[in-house]
Amino acid sequence: MKKNGAQVFLECLLKEGVDTIFGFPGGAVLPVYDALFDSPLRHILVRHEQGAVHMADGYARATGRPGVVLVTSGPGATNTVTGIATAYMDSIPLVVFTGQVPTALIGNDAFQEADIVGITRPCTKHNYLVKDIKDLQRIIKEAFYIAMTGRPGPVLVDLPKDVLTAPCELKYPDKVELDSYQPNYKGHPGQIKKAIDFILSSKRPVVYAGGGVILANAADELKAFSTRLGIPTTTTLMGLGGFPGTHPLFMGMLGMHGTYCANMAVMNTDCLIAIGARFDDRVTGKIDEFAPYAGIVHVDIDPTSISKNVRVDIPIVGDVKNVLKDLLKAISAQGAKDFKGNTKEWHSQIDSWNSTHALSYKNDPKGKIKPQYVVEKLYELTKGDAIITTEVGQNQMWAAQFFKYDRPRTFISSGGLGTMGFGFPAAIGAQIAFPDKTVIDIAGDGSLQMNIQELATAVQYKLPVKVAILNNMVLGMVRQWQEFFYNKRYSHTCISVAPDFVKLAEAYGAAGLRAKTPGEVEGVIKEALSIKGKPVLMDFRVDPAEDVYPMVPAGQPLNKMLLV
Amino acid sequence: MRHTISVLVTNEFGVLSRISGLFSGRGFNIESLSVAETLDHRISRMTIVTSGDDKVLEQINKQLNKLINVIKVHDFTDEEHIERELALIKVTSNGDTRAEILSIVDIFRAKVVDVSPRSYTVEITGDEEKIGAITELFRPFGIKEIVKTGRIAMARTPKQK
Ligand SMILES: Cc1cc2nc3c(=O)[nH]c(=O)nc-3n(C[C@H](O)[C@H](O)[C@H](O)COP(=O)(O)OP(=O)(O)OC[C@H]3O[C@@H](n4cnc5c(N)ncnc54)[C@H](O)[C@@H]3O)c2cc1C
Numbered sequence: 001m002k003k004n005g006a007q008v009f010l011e012c013l014l015k016e017g018v019d020t021i022f023g024f025p026g027g028a029v030l031p032v033y034d035a036l037f038d039s040p041l042r043h044i045l046v047r048h049e050q051g052a053v054h055m056a057d058g059y060a061r062a063t064g065r066p067g068v069v070l071v072t073s074g075p076g077a078t079n080t081v082t083g084i085a086t087a088y089m090d091s092i093p094l095v096v097f098t099g100q101v102p103t104a105l106i107g108n109d110a111f112q113e114a115d116i117v118g119i120t121r122p123c124t125k126h127n128y129l130v131k132d133i134k135d136l137q138r139i140i141k142e143a144f145y146i147a148m149t150g151r152p153g154p155v156l157v158d159l160p161k162d163v164l165t166a167p168c169e170l171k172y173p174d175k176v177e178l179d180s181y182q183p184n185y186k187g188h189p190g191q192i193k194k195a196i197d198f199i200l201s202s203k204r205p206v207v208y209a210g211g212g213v214i215l216a217n218a219a220d221e222l223k224a225f226s227t228r229l230g231i232p233t234t235t236t237l238m239g240l241g242g243f244p245g246t247h248p249l250f251m252g253m254l255g256m257h258g259t260y261c262a263n264m265a266v267m268n269t270d271c272l273i274a275i276g277a278r279f280d281d282r283v284t285g286k287i288d289e290f291a292p293y294a295g296i297v298h299v300d301i302d303p304t305s306i307s308k309n310v311r312v313d314i315p316i317v318g319d320v321k322n323v324l325k326d327l328l329k330a331i332s333a334q335g336a337k338d339f340k341g342n343t344k345e346w347h348s349q350i351d352s353w354n355s356t357h358a359l360s361y362k363n364d365p366k367g368k369i370k371p372q373y374v375v376e377k378l379y380e381l382t383k384g385d386a387i388i389t390t391e392v393g394q395n396q397m398w399a400a401q402f403f404k405y406d407r408p409r410t411f412i413s414s415g416g417l418g419t420m421g422f423g424f425p426a427a428i429g430a431q432i433a434f435p436d437k438t439v440i441d442i443a444g445d446g447s448l449q450m451n452i453q454e455l456a457t458a459v460q461y462k463l464p465v466k467v468a469i470l471n472n473m474v475l476g477m478v479r480q481w482q483e484f485f486y487n488k489r490y491s492h493t494c495i496s497v498a499p500d501f502v503k504l505a506e507a508y509g510a511a512g513l514r515a516k517t518p519g520e521v522e523g524v525i526k527e528a529l530s531i532k533g534k535p536v537l538m539d540f541r542v543d544p545a546e547d548v549y550p551m552v553p554a555g556q557p558l559n560k561m562l563l564v
Numbered sequence: 565m566r567h568t569i570s571v572l573v574t575n576e577f578g579v580l581s582r583i584s585g586l587f588s589g590r591g592f593n594i595e596s597l598s599v600a601e602t603l604d605h606r607i608s609r610m611t612i613v614t615s616g617d618d619k620v621l622e623q624i625n626k627q628l629n630k631l632i633n634v635i636k637v638h639d640f641t642d643e644e645h646i647e648r649e650l651a652l653i654k655v656t657s658n659g660d661t662r663a664e665i666l667s668i669v670d671i672f673r674a675k676v677v678d679v680s681p682r683s684y685t686v687e688i689t690g691d692e693e694k695i696g697a698i699t700e701l702f703r704p705f706g707i708k709e710i711v712k713t714g715r716i717a718m719a720r721t722p723k724q725k
């Protein structure tokens with residue numbers, strides 16, 4: 001018996017090695033849902049399509065494999081847009097399949113029609129409308145290939161209903177033929193030589209590593225490189241875990257809420273080695289005054305990242321893993337005898353910056369719970385062995401500052417788009433990928449409420465995801481800006497009208513715990529860590545007046561930090 | 565500075581909107597754009613006239629190359645090349661001015677392609693300067709309408725040594 005497009009579609013996913021898809025049904029994708037009934041593919045039924053995309057995204061960030069989403073046409077498709085834009089900004093590989101009205105009706109304002117290919121063109125790496133069943137399998141193959149290669153990113157494939165019901169035979173291609181898309185993985189040997197000569201002649205080198213290290217699975221190579229030469233290393237928010245957070249060479253994150261040491265190092269280095277990082281404005285501060293004494297080496301697989309914001313002296317277009325290996329080879333070949341001696345003074349300077357203004361906060365064991373204390377306790381009690389996701393705002397910055405990430409893919413956060421509501425579904429996606437790991441969403445009370453409905457999903461699949469709500473009853477990060485830059489005029493940032501999170505958790509069939517004093521924090525975390533088979537919300541009533549420090553006010557150079 | 569860029573793209577629906585979306589989304593200029601199939605019907609050529617400093621042009625070039633449908637990007641700026649555009653100009657005419665208009669047409673090696681009692685429609689091809697010059701000469705007679713194609717360009721074959 002001949003199969004139809006929908007059945008073949010699912011078989012293509014299996015051939016691609018997909019084990020889980022995140023989705024929500026509707027009219028246009030009914031043929032696929034019908035076929036799913038007989039398929040070994042695992043489908044996670046979400047409660048909102050945005051949740052599905054963030055889950056697939058969390059799954060992708062935790063595993064390095066592409067996240068796969070299936071939704072219906074029209075509102076199903078438009079609900080995915082924020083999730084897709086989130087993945088796009090952070091270069092996360094997703095393949096999102098949307099249902100579409102039958103080809104004959106496209107353009108007719110048909111029921112639940114939306115031009116999702118048009119809508120997502122600027123926030124996907126590429127997208128497709130499958131107009132003919134004969135193109136279906138080639139396009140699926142290309143979609144996965146494009147999502148995963150080069151600079152990764154989300155790809156959307158729009159599937160009209162008549163294509164899904166058309167007769168079809170499985171003939172999944174083994175390779176793609178795309179003349180117009182040939183990412184460059186190998187760094188240019190001449191540039192590598194130049195880079196090494198320059199690095200070895202420097203006296204105040206800094207490695208500035210970003211999300212590209214994690215995307216390239218190159219954390220081991222980065223560690224080998226930095227330690228081989230003893231170069232002080234900082235990472236971006238997206239690079240956390242790309243270099244061990246407890247390593248003596250690690251200076252912490254740089255940028256707007258980076259450490260004093262990392263920012264001072266960048267402002268004084270004579271050789272900035274940027275590896276898989278894109279000079280985001282949250283990182284550079286005032287661009288004209290960024291790293292004023294530095295020659296810059298920049299390794300990136302995407303030529304558009306190079307010299308986009310900051311002039312680069314030695315660009316190397318290529319894959320971080322390959323290029324780091326080549327750099328290491330070049331170092332072995334030519335030796336680096338004098339280098340450590342030459343950089344000695346720099347190391348003592350770094351040590352002194354490290355100790356003068358280490359990250360800190362004023363703890364008050366008798367007073368209110370400090371959010372930083374909660375994060376520190378989470379680190380201590382999990383011994384750092386957890387996957388942490390974050391929401392957006394102060395919670396995200398404290399999670400970046402006060403938890404130490406020793407391994408890649410253990411810190412999962414929406415950096416580029418800064419999407420509130422990301423962390424919880426992303427944690428669900430990560431937990432689905434790693435059922436036995438401790439997965440914790442460090443959350444703000446505001447952000448969590450943006451995708452709280454996914455509690456039902458977590459309960460349905462018996463996922464022991466933990467949510468640590470740093471509940472300050474305000475939109476904390478915005479409140480902080482109002483405090484610093486808008487004369488403490490707290491316009492519309494108080495959200496104290498909120499559900500009782502413990503009762504809410506219970507209403508969903510999850511567990512709810514609360515800590516109101518510092519003394520209760522440890523007990524709540526321990527109890528949460530012991531709960532199996534269902535999600536837990538921990539409601540930490542934290543000091544609403546707490547601010548994130550250091551802070552470089554927007555538009556200021558990195559050495560103009562506001563300190564605790 | 566102004567640049568004329570040729571972009572070879574796969575001939576599929578939606579490609580034009582990817583390119584124009586890239587320009588508008590990133591705040592790049594498009595002064596003119598023309599598109600047509602090449603000899604290979606699977607490939608189209610877009611000729612785009614844009615402007616910006618070196619940094620902007622570098623980004624335009626890289627961002628275009630990054631699009632999956634873009635096969636090749638070529639900037640003509642630093643090489644010998646031929647640029648042409650075509651204009652149709654409807655110029656007011658009457659018994660007194662006809663002869664003068666026709667002599668301008670002649671000098672510019674343009675062509676009259678339509679005649680009515682009160683107007684001539686003139687077709688002219690050439691570079692921007694030439695079309696600008698004839699437009700200026702026609703202006704005193706009264707231009708009723710002018711339609712121009714975007715610019716197209718081709719590299720000159722290097723002279724044999
Ligand atoms: C409230 C808030 C505050 C923030 N504050 C800070 C802050 O203080 N400090 C901070 O750092 N960030 C901060 N961010 C995050 C910031 O907005 C950016 O998301 C982040 O700095 C970008 O990180 P990145 O440069 O590592 O780039 P990514 O977005 O991770 O980009 C990765 C780069 O690597 C390249 N790449 C991908 N794969 C490869 C490969 N295989 N080989 C080579 N290259 C590859 C890509 O082309 C890209 O250029 C904040 C975000 C929010 C929401």
Ligand SMILES: Cc1ncc(C[n+]2csc(CCOP(=O)(O)OP(=O)(O)O)c2C)c(N)n1
Pocket residue numbers: 391392393394395396418419420443444445446447448470472474475476477478
């Ligand atoms: C979807 C979305 N809307 C608005 C913002 C702007 N924004 C950034 S941080 C923030 C406050 C977040 O509040 P909460 O989740 O409670 O976290 P806190 O900063 O208090 O830790 C807001 C509104 C955003 N990042 N995302």
